[in-house]
Amino acid sequence: MSEDFTQDRLAKVERLRAAGIDPYSRGFKPTQSSESAKALLGEGDRTEPVSVAGRLMAKRPHGGLVFAVLQDGQGRIQLLAARDIIGEEQFARFADLDVGDIIGAKGPIFRTKRGEITLEVQSFQLLTKSLRELPEKWHGLKDIEIRYRQRYVDLIANPEVRSVFRARTKIITAMRGLLDERGFIDVETPVLQEIPGGGHARPFMTHHNALDRDLYLRIALELHLKRLLVGGFERVYEIGRAFRNEGLSPRHNPEFTMLESYQAYADYEDVMQLVEDLVVVAAMAADRPLETSYQGESVNLTPPFRRARMADLVLEFAGRHALGEELNDLFEEHVEPRLRQPTFVLDYPVEISPLARPRDDDPRFVERFELIILGREYANAFTELTDPIDQRARFEAQAAMRASGNVEAHPMDEDFVRAIEYGMPPAGGLGMGIDRLVMLLTDQPSIRDVILFPVMKAEA
RNA sequence: GCCGGCGUAGCUCAGCCUGGCAGAGCGGCGGUCUUUUAAACCGACAGUCGCAGGUUCGAAUCCUGUCGCCGGCACCA
Numbered sequence: 001m002s003e004d005f006t007q008d009r010l011a012k013v014e015r016l017r018a019a020g021i022d023p024y025s026r027g028f029k030p031t032q033s034s035e036s037a038k039a040l041l042g043e044g045d046r047t048e049p050v051s052v053a054g055r056l057m058a059k060r061p062h063g064g065l066v067f068a069v070l071q072d073g074q075g076r077i078q079l080l081a082a083r084d085i086i087g088e089e090q091f092a093r094f095a096d097l098d099v100g101d102i103i104g105a106k107g108p109i110f111r112t113k114r115g116e117i118t119l120e121v122q123s124f125q126l127l128t129k130s131l132r133e134l135p136e137k138w139h140g141l142k143d144i145e146i147r148y149r150q151r152y153v154d155l156i157a158n159p160e161v162r163s164v165f166r167a168r169t170k171i172i173t174a175m176r177g178l179l180d181e182r183g184f185i186d187v188e189t190p191v192l193q194e195i196p197g198g199g200h201a202r203p204f205m206t207h208h209n210a211l212d213r214d215l216y217l218r219i220a221l222e223l224h225l226k227r228l229l230v231g232g233f234e235r236v237y238e239i240g241r242a243f244r245n246e247g248l249s250p251r252h253n254p255e256f257t258m259l260e261s262y263q264a265y266a267d268y269e270d271v272m273q274l275v276e277d278l279v280v281v282a283a284m285a286a287d288r289p290l291e292t293s294y295q296g297e298s299v300n301l302t303p304p305f306r307r308a309r310m311a312d313l314v315l316e317f318a319g320r321h322a323l324g325e326e327l328n329d330l331f332e333e334h335v336e337p338r339l340r341q342p343t344f345v346l347d348y349p350v351e352i353s354p355l356a357r358p359r360d361d362d363p364r365f366v367e368r369f370e371l372i373i374l375g376r377e378y379a380n381a382f383t384e385l386t387d388p389i390d391q392r393a394r395f396e397a398q399a400a401m402r403a404s405g406n407v408e409a410h411p412m413d414e415d416f417v418r419a420i421e422y423g424m425p426p427a428g429g430l431g432m433g434i435d436r437l438v439m440l441l442t443d444q445p446s447i448r449d450v451i452l453f454p455v456m457k458a459e460a
Numbered sequence: 461g462c463c464g465g466c467g468u469a470g471c472u473c474a475g476c477c478u479g480g481c482a483g484a485g486c487g488g489c490g491g492u493c494u495u496u497u498a499a500a501c502c503g504a505c506a507g508u509c510g511c512a513g514g515u516u517c518g519a520a521u522c523c524u525g526u527c528g529c530c531g532g533c534a535c536c537a
Contacts, residue, residue: 008489062500063493082494099487113495136471136486138498143471145529157471201536219537246536247461256537377537408536433537446530457528 009098009131016129021093023129028053028104034070034077038117041109049122052077053104055130055156056097058137066095070105070119071156079105080112081121094121099137100130148454161449167286168438168450172239174285175259175278175434182274184235184261189224191217191241197416198222198355200408201244204254217243221260222355222429223416226384229262229427230419237261239434250446251376254455257434266428267383268367272344274430275371275379276303279342279437286441294374294440297340305342305371310335313345323364324351337375344369348382354394354410356382357426378437381430388421 016023030053032040040047054072064083069076083091097103107122135141135157147154147161154161176186194213196203198220206215221238228236239259246252259278263270279301283290290301310331314322318334327349339345347365350358356366368382385391394410395417401409438450448454 058497060496060499061493062496065494065496067496067499069497078497080495084494112497114497116495116497118495133470133488136498138486139472141471143529145467146471148529199537242537244537247534249536250531252535252537258537380537431537436537459528 006131009129012096012098013129013131016126021126023126025125025127028125028127030072030104033074034072035074037109037119038075038077041111041117045110047109049106049108050119051104051106052119053127054102056099056101056103057134059097059099061095064091066091067118068094068097070103071159075159078112078116078118079121080118081124086121086123090123093126094124097126098130100132100134101126102128102130145456148448149456149459151452164438164442164444164450165452167442170285171282171438171441172257172434174281176239178278178281179235179237179261182235184237184263185233187225187228187233187236187238188240189218189221189228189238191243193218195411195413195415197410197413199242199244200352200410202246202407204243204245219244220431221258222431223413225260225262226424226427226429227416227419229264229384230422230424234264234425235262248455250448251436251439253435253447253451256447256451259432259434260430262384262427262429264425264427267426268346268369268381268428271381271428271430272305272307272369274428275344275381275432276305278432279303279378282437283441286438288441294443295445297374299374299440300341301373305344307344307346307369309347310345310349311347311365313339324349328352336372336377339372340374342371342373345372351397353382354398355385355391357385357387358390373440376436377433378440379430379432381428384424384427384429386420386424386426388417391420392417 013023029051031051034052034054037050037052040050052070052072054070056068057071057076058069060067066081068079068081070079081091081094086094103124103126105119105121105124107120109117109119112118135153141147141154141157180186192206192208192215194215196216196219199222201219203216203219206217207213208215219242221240221242225236225238237260239257241255242258243255245254248254261274280290280303283292283301292299292301311321311327313335314320314327314330317338318330320330322330331345346369347359348356348368350364350366353366353368356368359365359367366382368380370377371379385394395412398410399412402411435447435450438444439447442450444450
């Protein structure tokens, strides 16, 4: 029973204190990680003493010996404590440690009879006493609810989960690196907004007490980044959290991470190349080959990706001509789920794209693309609308839809219109869902597997 | 919001269909053991069967409600 268990550990803490041992001590400085310590041995028999620190993950007492496994941020290393080496008293204290305790240990690295590279404990220090039992060593932690609610336990027990989040960081770093290299500057724009624009979604609402104003959490980054283009920054990007007040699914978390970038004097053709480059550097960062698979389905991320007009695809898959929202509806129903390999879907209907520039040769369509892989959307981009008169008319059309009950229609943003009345350079803009890209590149089935603390209801 | 599945020891799971003493492995606890690798062996312990109600002589098991998780749909990046 867990209460008894904690009581046992609490009693142990008291015994330690009574013996003059601080169960929450400090000051131990590791000189090596588990992995670098093991590498030190090389072909040798024995090294000089080194210090490592981490969490005890296994303990195998064997009479006058205790084998233990220490896990740190890099990996694991076996420890061997022997009564003959550290003496009766220290040996008893080592044997009294619990799996889950955080300790520091010092001693030479050697190889056991079975060939395991091991630190021979000459001294050790209890740094943090654990009061709770870790999940079982063999089956590990599988309960998906505990894994998400208590991610800290998941990260301790399931090393592969750590590697997913390391990959996530590497992917984002690599994407930033590419953008930085190309002269994009990394900016931060408001999360709390009076008018949640730049996308079609229901926002979260909050309230500022001192101002006595309702505010919204942003649903996209777009409109502020484009204001920066007006201001003279020619290449900007932001990687940040957006919030959408919608249902949850394996592909939707209410807060998620977007990359948006805007590049003056570019158009959506340029952005397609940028997206291809971003996908390639992200895959490399995640150690994922371009010819890969996701959940057992093969996918080839090698550029160039297929490019096809939405209207042509709808004709191909649905056998119909259509325009406007009907075209988009047919696309989503008949085409999107069947696009498995990376495909840039081009030229969306103007009606559903209030921020994109119309095609010069056919103003019923805009210069917009989405990148579809395995039936899912990974990027949305367009040549930006720079005509303030047209922009105001588009907003007014959206406002009319809003007035007739469409809660996701884009709200009027007078300040944004004012900004582009000063003049925004022609530009190509991009939005990418980082979480979904990480899912693809780490082969994780749910967005919750790539978000450290996904949204959950209150515990019962 | 709707539909379906799941919820049993710290962890991983049987048991539920067809009602009859609450089970296993691992972990933890006590012991033996000086080169183990899921160490091995011996021993004792471990439960609000998610929660509430109902049916029944008797409910983990059947029924109803409810909470949580998962999936699908709806909504939607």
